Amino acid sequence: MAARLTRCGFDDYRRSDAAVFRLLLAGPVPVGRLGNSLGVTRQAARKVADGLATRGLATTERDLLDGRRLNVVLSAAGESYGRAVVRVVRELNAALGARVDPEDLARTRVVLAEVVAMGADGLRAVGGGSHESGGPGPS
Secondary structure, eight states, rough: OHHHHTTTOOOOTTTTTHHHHHHHHTTEEEEHHHHHHHHHHHHHHHHHHHHHHHHSSSSEEEEEOOEEEEOEEEEEHHHHHHHHHHHHHHHHHHHHHHHHHHHHHHHHHHHHHHHHHHHHHHHHHHHSSSOSSSSSOOO
């Protein structure tokens, strides 16, 4: 991902960028909603927003209808970078789809969606060594 974006002229890719920019390309997003979408606290989402601002990719501004709400708004550079991120994700997905059996890919997507839905706490509970037999699970 980072290498492809570098070839497109964007050399500062961060792991959260794909999720963040897919959301922000739709328009201004409140910091709280950004946090919910990323599965992080409001404070962590604010750090992401501040990082985007430092990189010149977004600004934060008060919502016109609710002054308590702080929105993250992409800059022109952020929109350009975001479109490149989405394009590279599509290219990588297409390349993977060409290499992997469609049924295997579909099953993998189901499993990954469940992992995301469980979140870190759910994964710790599942992976914590509690298996029906009391051991660490099947070997």
